[in-house]
Amino acid sequence: RAKSTLKTILAPVLAGSLESTVANRAEVQRYFGPAKFASIETKLAWSSPLSRLCAPAFLSNAMRNVIMCNTSFIITPITYKLYYPQEKKSKSSLFWYGMGMNFAGNAVAITQQALWGRALDYCAENGGRNIKYGEVIRNSLKKEGMSAFFTVPKWGSRILMNAPVQGSLPWFYNNVLPLGEGTVLGAARWVVCSMSKGNQTAFDSADSNPGARSYS
Numbered sequence: 001r002a003k004s005t006l007k008t009i010l011a012p013v014l015a016g017s018l019e020s021t022v023a024n025r026a027e028v029q030r031y032f033g034p035a036k037f038a039s040i041e042t043k044l045a046w047s048s049p050l051s052r053l054c055a056p057a058f059l060s061n062a063m064r065n066v067i068m069c070n071t072s073f074i075i076t077p078i079t080y081k082l083y084y085p086q087e088k089k090s091k092s093s094l095f096w097y098g099m100g101m102n103f104a105g106n107a108v109a110i111t112q113q114a115l116w117g118r119a120l121d122y123c124a125e126n127g128g129r130n131i132k133y134g135e136v137i138r139n140s141l142k143k144e145g146m147s148a149f150f151t152v153p154k155w156g157s158r159i160l161m162n163a164p165v166q167g168s169l170p171w172f173y174n175n176v177l178p179l180g181e182g183t184v185l186g187a188a189r190w191v192v193c194s195m196s197k198g199n200q201t202a203f204d205s206a207d208s209n210p211g212a213r214s215y216s
Contacts, residue, residue: 008074011069011073011074012066012069012073012074013066013069015065015066015073016062016065016066016067016068016069017062019062019065019069020054020058020062020065021053021054021058024054024057024058024062025053025054025055028055028057029055031117032120032124036124039127039128040056040124040128041128042128043128043129044056044123044128044130056120056123056131057116057119057131059133060112060115060116060119063112064116067105068105068106068109070105071101071102071105071109071166072098072166072167072169072170073169075101075105076098077170079101080098080170084097091171091174094171094175095168095171097170098168098169098171099167099168101167102159102162102163102166102167103159103163103167106159106162106163107150107155109162110149110155111149111150113158114148114149114154115137115149118136118140119131119133119136122136
């Protein structure tokens with residue numbers, strides 16, 4: 001049980017981190033523009049290839065993705081299974097429950113999206129400097145209060161961008177993917193059986209003609 005719980009916790013963390021590892025550098029480059037980003041990187045003078053791969057503000061970018069992965073793949077299916085009234089469960093209720101949970105998850109995720117942008121602005125000052133998240137948060141709250149990280153328009157725009165796809169994922173996995181599951185599994189079994197038969201034929205041929213084997 002402990003092993004299963006650990007996997008449940010680690011899966012969205014690894015998925016969100018991997019997504020940010022792939023995407024954050026491109027997002028930062030788009031935020032600054034190629035020329036300015038190159039100038040900032042030169043000023044930062046990071047020697048670690050991993051740091052250069054992940055790019056500035058990786059932590060807040062990864063936290064946003066981890067939050068949304070948790071919402072879609074852990075919190076939504078578990079709470080729906082355990083706490084949603086059994087007599088009201090249906091395909092449509094799962095769809096709308098997933099959307100509602102996505103709205104709630106995005107309320108948290110936009111704080112990290114806002115932190116990402118403010119961290120990059122901090123990074124760009126004086127031509128480029130390392131991000132100190134504590135200082136970024138304190139300065140932002142001092143200047144703008146909670147609106148620095150959460151406003152209804154920010155939440156609304158994030159929902160419009162994210163909810164139609166990510167909010168429907170629990171419904172999609174439970175009601176759409178199974179439609180083609182039999183066909184895909186049947187094709188996979190056919191491929192595996194064909195490969196196994198091909199390998200067995202090759203071994204049988206080698207057994208009947210020992211001189212044809214190679215033991216290099």
